[in-house]
Amino acid sequence: MRALRVLAVGGEGGAGALQSLRQWAAELRVELECAADLPRATRLLAGGRWDVVIAVLGERADEELTWWMDTLRAAPAPPPPRLVAIADRPSMGLVLRAEKLGVLDLLTIPLRRSDVAHALDSVRSAVTELPVPLPSVELNAVGQYALVGQSPAMLDVYKLMARVANSAATVLIQGESGTGKEVVARAIHLHGPAAAGPFVAVNCAAIPENLLESELFGHEKGAFTGAVARKIGRFEQAGGGTLFLDEVADMSLALQAKILRAVQEREIERVGGTETLPVTVRLIAATNRNLRDAIADGKFREDLYYRLAVVVIDLPRLADRGDDLLLLISHFAQQFGERSGKRITAISDRALELLRSRQWVGNVRELRNVMERAVILANDAALRTEHLPEEIRGEEASLPERGQGTLATLAELEARHIARVLAHTGGQIGAAAEILGIHRNTLTRKMKEYGL
Amino acid sequence: MKVEQALRLLPDLEALMPLRGLLLASARPDQRLQWGSGGPYLTVGKHAVEPGELTRGMAPVLSLITEHIGALYRAYVEALEAQERGEPADAVAALLGAGRLEARVGRLEQASAWYEVALALAEGLQDRRPEIETLLALGGVCLAHGWYAEGARHYQRALVLAEAEFDQGGAIDACVGLGCVAFERAEWAGAQAWYGRALRLVETGGDRLRLGRIEHQLGLLARRQGDLAAAGEHLRRARECFEALAAGREMALVLDAQGELDAALGRAESAAAAYREALAWLRREGRDVELDVTIRLHLAELLLEAGRALEAEEEMRRAEQLAISSNLAHRLVQIYARLGTLRGGQGDETGFVFFEQAIELCRALGCPPAEEARVYHAYGLFRSRFGGAGRDEARAYLERAREIFQSLGVEAEVERVRAELQELTA
Numbered sequence: 052m053r054a055l056r057v058l059a060v061g062g063e064g065g066a067g068a069l070q071s072l073r074q075w076a077a078e079l080r081v082e083l084e085c086a087a088d089l090p091r092a093t094r095l096l097a098g099g100r101w102d103v104v105i106a107v108l109g110e111r112a113d114e115e116l117t118w119w120m121d122t123l124r125a126a127p128a129p130p131p132p133r134l135v136a137i138a139d140r141p142s143m144g145l146v147l148r149a150e151k152l153g154v155l156d157l158l159t160i161p162l163r164r165s166d167v168a169h170a171l172d173s174v175r176s177a178v179t180e181l182p183v184p185l186p187s188v189e190l191n192a193v194g195q196y197a198l199v200g201q202s203p204a205m206l207d208v209y210k211l212m213a214r215v216a217n218s219a220a221t222v223l224i225q226g227e228s229g230t231g232k233e234v235v236a237r238a239i240h241l242h243g244p245a246a247a248g249p250f251v252a253v254n255c256a257a258i259p260e261n262l263l264e265s266e267l268f269g270h271e272k273g274a275f276t277g278a279v280a281r282k283i284g285r286f287e288q289a290g291g292g293t294l295f296l297d298e299v300a301d302m303s304l305a306l307q308a309k310i311l312r313a314v315q316e317r318e319i320e321r322v323g324g325t326e327t328l329p330v331t332v333r334l335i336a337a338t339n340r341n342l343r344d345a346i347a348d349g350k351f352r353e354d355l356y357y358r359l360a361v362v363v364i365d366l367p368r369l370a371d372r373g374d375d376l377l378l379l380i381s382h383f384a385q386q387f388g389e390r391s392g393k394r395i396t397a398i399s400d401r402a403l404e405l406l407r408s409r410q411w412v413g414n415v416r417e418l419r420n421v422m423e424r425a426v427i428l429a430n431d432a433a434l435r436t437e438h439l440p441e442e443i444r445g446e447e448a449s450l451p452e453r454g455q456g457t458l459a460t461l462a463e464l465e466a467r468h469i470a471r472v473l474a475h476t477g478g479q480i481g482a483a484a485e486i487l488g489i490h491r492n493t494l495t496r497k498m499k500e501y502g503l
Numbered sequence: 504m505k506v507e508q509a510l511r512l513l514p515d516l517e518a519l520m521p522l523r524g525l526l527l528a529s530a531r532p533d534q535r536l537q538w539g540s541g542g543p544y545l546t547v548g549k550h551a552v553e554p555g556e557l558t559r560g561m562a563p564v565l566s567l568i569t570e571h572i573g574a575l576y577r578a579y580v581e582a583l584e585a586q587e588r589g590e591p592a593d594a595v596a597a598l599l600g601a602g603r604l605e606a607r608v609g610r611l612e613q614a615s616a617w618y619e620v621a622l623a624l625a626e627g628l629q630d631r632r633p634e635i636e637t638l639l640a641l642g643g644v645c646l647a648h649g650w651y652a653e654g655a656r657h658y659q660r661a662l663v664l665a666e667a668e669f670d671q672g673g674a675i676d677a678c679v680g681l682g683c684v685a686f687e688r689a690e691w692a693g694a695q696a697w698y699g700r701a702l703r704l705v706e707t708g709g710d711r712l713r714l715g716r717i718e719h720q721l722g723l724l725a726r727r728q729g730d731l732a733a734a735g736e737h738l739r740r741a742r743e744c745f746e747a748l749a750a751g752r753e754m755a756l757v758l759d760a761q762g763e764l765d766a767a768l769g770r771a772e773s774a775a776a777a778y779r780e781a782l783a784w785l786r787r788e789g790r791d792v793e794l795d796v797t798i799r800l801h802l803a804e805l806l807l808e809a810g811r812a813l814e815a816e817e818e819m820r821r822a823e824q825l826a827i828s829s830n831l832a833h834r835l836v837q838i839y840a841r842l843g844t845l846r847g848g849q850g851d852e853t854g855f856v857f858f859e860q861a862i863e864l865c866r867a868l869g870c871p872p873a874e875e876a877r878v879y880h881a882y883g884l885f886r887s888r889f890g891g892a893g894r895d896e897a898r899a900y901l902e903r904a905r906e907i908f909q910s911l912g913v914e915a916e917v918e919r920v921r922a923e924l925q926e927l928t929a
């Protein structure tokens with residue numbers, strides 16, 4: 052087996068660590084190069100292929116970790132080198148951050164040879180990953196989109212779609228983010244009576260509230276500041292076809308009333324206009340929220356709900372679709388492989404295990420993203436853990452057999468769980484405290500205590 | 504609550520600008536929205552903000568404001584004391600110091616007001632050096648704000664005085680300033696002449712920092728003129744000067760320019776390496792988020808040109824996050840304009856939301872007119888991609904951009920937009 056190529060980077064107070072690494076290089080079976088500072092290190096990184104970077108972190112260790120992961124992700128010869136960070140008395144927060152970012156290991160000063168050896172061994176063991184062949188996938192293609200899956204939950208969806216497609220009924224598609232609501236809407240359109248007409252999608256969550264009305268209904272020139280020219284709205288653009296209102300729950304109540312009027316009376320007026328225009332569209336709406344809860348909270352009009360929910364299609368979460376995951380992996384590997392001129396035929400057992408153990412908050416959209424990146428990084432016919440994003444590789448420690456073998460303390464578990472909930476709420480303390488069932492002041496105190 | 508809703512409740516008052524900044528800096532992307540279909544179009548307006556978080560963030564912001572205002576007050580008192588002592592040059596220095604404090608936090612108009620007071624005082628002194636220094640400071644503010652004609656007048660006056668006083672440093676800086684004004688107005692020959700003059704002056708003095716800066720500017724100019732070989736040579740010389748001085752920020756600037764040059768030459772790997780090294784110099788030097796954001800945007804453009812749209816977008820999003828968390832909301836204008844252009848290139852009409860957000864930020868933050876013109880220009884080009892009724896909007900945005908460029912006297916840009924408008928009509 053070839054020696055690992057290791058780049059060690061000093062920084063403030065890192066001279067001692069570099070000295071130790073130089074002494075251990077032969078025993079550790081590595082080809083070691085040292086760089087005294089970051090500019091020198093980046094020059095060396097650009098000039099060759101490295102397996103591991105060992106970086107001594109300075110005072111702003113947290114920021115430096117992020118910087119290093121950004122830099123290594125962009126290494127010229129994929130896959131990017133793994134990072135072993137060294138910090139002086141790292142906080143629990145830093146340890147968790149390192150895990151989240153996918154840092155291979157975070158070692159403490161004074162450096163111990165056995166710790167470095169352990170970290171490097173885990174890189175060497177990566178070559179023992181075994182390939183699992185990817186199955187061939189039968190697609191239900193919808194233009195550039197595709198419905199992939201044979202799980203019972205998806206078969207129910209297909210049956211319902213087939214039943215509603217031939218009618219002109221308004222459809223409400225419900226499901227978590229990334230479950231494929233727009234793909235289903237397009238499929239219904241293409242198999243329905245309005246297939247010859249346009250399919251116009253409006254993302255109600257993306258458009259600023261003050262512009263959504265004019266986006267939907269259009270406006271006359273000068274109707275408001277910024278109305279620089281007459282605009283044809285999406286209702287008009289979709290005439291004779293389908294209007295897809297995505298994330299419909301993100302509309303203000305005032306706009307919901309206008310949509311209701313358009314649906315009931317089948318006519319609209321442009322903002323600032325006097326002409327009444329007929330509505331000749333099939334409406335399909337989608338949401339990732341529970342509209343019944345929104346109605347109870349007074350955030351969604353009940354009458355509009357009943358107008359939209361003539362037929363309701365519920366899309367399953369990726370985590371509930373069982374073996375569809377492998378089919379989707381295969382589909383995306385093929386799709387992105389074709390795009391980048393690669394033929395991906397397998398995925399390693401370890402990588403598959405990591406993907407299977409993931410929560411997939413972003414469902415199929417998140418998986419698609421992960422696969423796109425993995426295919427870019429792949430340099431042969433198999434996808435391996437090294438091609439997965441750092442945040443997924445960071446979960447490797449929690450898989451069986453590769454863990455540290457020691458049991459965690461209660462404090463460690465608590466810190467880990469708090470960090471996970473904070474990540475879920477995007478750092479919003481109030482929302483995190485609510486999920487954890489503790490007072491926000493208690494949460495703030497614990498965050499401080501654990502250095503989160 | 505979403506930032507766009509929170510901003511609607513905030514009156515447009517100068518005293519509340521720091522609160523506006525805090526509001527934007529406290530914005531966090533809601534992880535639950537990230538993977539939604541609106542995720543690719545998320546802007547700061549759609550981020551979430553918690554009133555509690557604003558309350559927690561208030562104390563440090565208020566303390567910074569108190570510190571800032573305290574420093575301004577102290578500078579003023581220092582100026583008064585110096586006047587009383589009969590040392591007006593010290594009074595000018597104190598007023599200049601106050602202006603610099605304002606400029607450092609991006610309050611250019613306020614900085615300009617301090618400099619104007621300093622200038623009025625300096626003009627009455629026998630020693631002309633404080634006046635030269637003040638004129639240079641005023642020129643710098645005008646340049647940053649896009650008031651090019653006024654900036655040129657200040658630099659011109661500074662040059663005349665510096666030459667009369669045998670103040671070589673002042674004369675060099677004035678020439679460089681005049682070169683920069685010409686450069687911004689795309690008057691390449693003028694810029695070349697001024698930089699050339701500065702170079703001749705600096706070569707006699709042996710000031711390596713100034714020499715490096717001029718070589719850097721000459722490198723940028725040569726690239727704009729299409730002489731890539733000359734650009735490379737100037738940048739190499741600039742790098743030599745800065746590396747010898749271990750001037751980290753300057754090294755980062757030159758490496759960033761080198762990256763752009765390599766990209767123009769189709770040397771994508773060298774360009775990426777230059778950008779990465781620039782970021783490493785910045786990291787070593789300490790925090791300069793403004794420059795960090797600029798380099799990341801260049802890196803994103805490089806990735807985009809290489810067809811790596813996913814990574815380009817990730818880099819832009821990192822720049823966005825950096826700008827938000829570092830209270831540099833004005834940088835979001837540029838970031839969103841680029842994200843909008845990226846979506847336009849992908850044929851995605853919903854990308855218009857980025858331009859709308861950029862325009863909204865320009866208004867809310869009082870961005871320099873040149874920046875606003877660039878956003879309208881990019882928005883016009885975006886709309887023109889989609890034809891149909893979008894052409895009327897495209898024309899309206901391009902005309903707005905042309906008007907602003909015209910008011911700034913940037914003739915080359917006016918001509919460019921005029922040609923694009925003609926093409927659109929044809």
